[in-house]
Amino acid sequence: MALWLYRLGRFSARRAWLVIAAWAIIMGLVGGAAALFMGPMSNDFKLPGTETQQMADKLQAGIPEASGGSGTVVFSTTDGTKFTPAQETAISAALKDVTSVPGVTGVVDPFATTKTITDANAAVTAGQAELDANKAKLDAAKTTLDASAQQIEAGQAQIDAGKAELEKQKAQAAQIPAGTPMADAAAAQLAAAQAQIDASQAQLDQGKAQLAAGQKQYDDGQAQLTAGQEKLTNSKRMLEATSGIKFVSNNGEAAIAQVQFKDAMNAVTPETRQEVQDVLNKASDSGLKVSFSKEITEDVSQIFGAAEVVGVAVAAAVLLIMLGTFVAAGLPLLMAVVGVGIGVGGTMALTSVIEMSSISPMLALMLGLAVGIDYSLFIVNRHRQQMLDGMDVRESIARASGTSGNAVTFAGLTVVIALAALSVTGLPFLAVLGLAAAATVAVSVLVALTLTPALLSLIGTRLVSKKAWARNAEAQKKHDAETAGMSVTERAAADEEKDVAKSRKGWGGFVTKHSVVTLIVSVVALVVIAIPAASLRLALPDGGSEPVDSSAYQAYTLTSxxxxxxxxxxxxxxxxxxxxxxxxxxxxxxxxxxxxxxxxxxxxxxxxxxxxxxxxxxxxxxxxxxxxxxxxxxxxxxxxxxxxxxxxxxxxxxxxxxxQTAANVDVSEKLGAALPPYLAIVVGLSLILLILVFRSILVPVLATAGFLLSLVAAFGGVVAVYQWGWLGGIFDVANPGAVLSFLPIILIGVLFGLAMDYQVFIASGMREAYAHGQSAKQAVRTGFKHAAPVVTAAAIIMISVFSGFIFSHLTMVRPLGFALAFGVLIDAFVVRMTIVPAAMHLLGKSAWWLPKWLDKILPDVDVEGAKLANLTVPDDASELDEKAKSAL
The missing domain is CATH 3.30.70.1430 (Multidrug efflux transporter AcrB pore domain)
Known part of the structure; x- marks a missing residue:
């Protein structure tokens, strides 16, 4: 691998303009694609197959008008008094006007809605009164009907008694001889009685008919009363159900309106959101304050803000201090910009065909800047030191590519594995996020291995300042005087002895001299920092996590x-x-x-x-x-x-x-369930890679154990700041709450990759010294001495870049920026530069133990570049260039 990268670096140096032109064309194509095909981003984290998504689809099919997104607007008086009629009118007029904005399907006017509810309450009261009156009338009618029924019943009884008496009289009359005057008188008397009974029966039947009609009227009235009472009861229940929902505050100083959109919120364009705000802000002319919810104000179209620029500026200052010239300091920055431009540009070009959250390009940008600067810095720094040692420019570029470039390749591969493994979580938005960031890191590695050597070739010796050349010449003159008369072997031995003496000083010497104490103190300190992690609670951000002076935060606060x-x-x-x-x-x-x-x-x-x-x-x-x-x-x-x-x-x-609320819960829980398998996959694959790189069992295990310490400590810091509110004033955390739900899984992937970066650069230096004949314990000091300055600068640069995102305009990114910055701080300075050298010094030679059977089957990737040590380079390196061309 080292030899292949050596050839690639030499080819890039000799064919600099070809390489530069190739990358320029790639940048142009990617930039054009991004400009032509870039689509909207969103923070709508969908979960295919979950109940939340299934119900959203059902709602879209059954009640499409209610399936679009919505946002709230809070109107409040600026002087703390109740709304005036004029202000209420202004609010209603503004809400009516906003319905003309394309994409807005309707609004909920707080005053109209409140009036509707008030009228409904009044109608229920009036309806109840009317029902009570009707019931009273029906009760009175029932009394009359019951009295009439009693009278009819009594009359019928009298008639029936009369009929019985008449029948008795008829029986008696039948015994009187016919034709006699007595018989005729009895017959006349019976006929008169029958006529009277028939008349009474007819009158009674008429009363019965009237009673039946009255009963039917009563029954109809009773049915109407029952139906009315049921309807009124439902109305009362409806009002009771909505009684907990208010649209105008009790003190009359705030009102909440709702804007309904045709499309889901992730599909609402920034232009539509802004137009809605512009229309509704007209109400502020009436002495009103207008605050919009996060759904309306959120604009994820911009991915780079002022805070991020500050982070990059700090990184530039570190580079300038370390490398000494603007040319040298600007080169890693330029490489990072090229890598980020291609990686993020390609990501943005895919937003029209792939649904992508706003954090995807943000994470790609964050990592691309950090690793792009660091990877180029490792090669530039190695090349710079080799030139100062007297090596030819192009040969130095090639050897830097074969040594530091080798470490860059494996470090980048570890990061790519960790990020790409996010695809196994089963969450589409997280898979897109991981692949976008992994692609950007991969591009940054390629840029570092090809474009950096090409530009270094054009820059030549100007990479080193005149003062540095002068100091180096003076030092070389002093060295020649000290070693005058020595043989080559004696001079090499003297140089090594001097290097060993230097390695026993400084932080590396202190750590290895007090290995046990340093190890115990460091581990205990990280465990203490990690204590808050036990209280970690996950959720997606709401308006309460927005900046205090933002409209979204004010709307959230006023609503609450x-x-x-x-x-x-x-x-x-x-x-x-x-x-x-x-x-x-x-x-x-x-x-x-x-x-x-x-x-x-x-x-x-x-x-x-x-x-x-x-x-x-x-x-x-x-x-x-x-x-x-x-x-x-x-x-x-x-x-x-x-x-x-x-x-x-x-x-x-x-x-x-x-x-959204149910979806947030589903996202958080599914992410929590995905953490263990994801961690197992990432750690497992990376352990295999590290065993391959370092040809050791304990070094990868130590690296992984150190990462776990860094991880829990980083979680502890995040919980303390963003969940408990410690140092909230410094980090602009006005409303502490649950931690971003997908922060842990992203932090695991990114921090593991970056931790292995530093592990590769620190341990490869130790491995290189050990492979070149030093004792295992001394190799730890020597490797640390050579790698510590560049790792320190790289860590500071990465922390600076990540810290810039702590105050990002996208609040969702802030805790992630803090977690990465704090995690890198701990991992680089406590784990990689304290715990690792202390532990490896204690382990000694056993740190590089590898079973013989495994040593035989593992390919030799030569991460320390041992094969380049005795490489003879012909004056005409055309053969190497041809091999490099074929490699490209």
């Missing part, structure tokens, strides 16, 4: 203070109702289900939102007592899902959760 924190993150429930229900039956069933859901702890309101035309799909809104990232809200999501079987058995209704 005036309407309850739960209004900042409602939970959406999609219900599947039985077929064939009437509208009233469906409404009643919805209210029954909501009554059950409202019994879940920490639910303050549960209200119906919409229903499909076929009344088979319904949407409910659940308002928790706390914000979307709180522990109680996470529990509410689980409790609501646990209610599913009960709702199904009692009401034959199937429910499922969707919306």
């Amino acid at each position: 203070e005036n309407f309850g924190a739960g209004m900042t993150g409602p939970i959406m429930v999609v219900a599947s109702l039985p077929a064939g229900l009437s509208e009233e039956q469906a409404n009643t069933l919805n209210l029954d289900v909501l009554d059950t859901l409202r019994e879940v702890p920490n639910v303050v309101a549960a209200a119906p939102v919409a229903m499909s035309p076929d009344r088979q799909t319904a949407l409910y809104q659940i308002i928790p007592s706390e914000g979307p990232a709180s522990e109680s809200t996470v529990q509410v999501v689980h409790d609501l899902r646990d209610e599913g079987p009960k709702v199904k058995s009692e009401y034959d209704v199937t429910i499922g959760l969707t919306g």
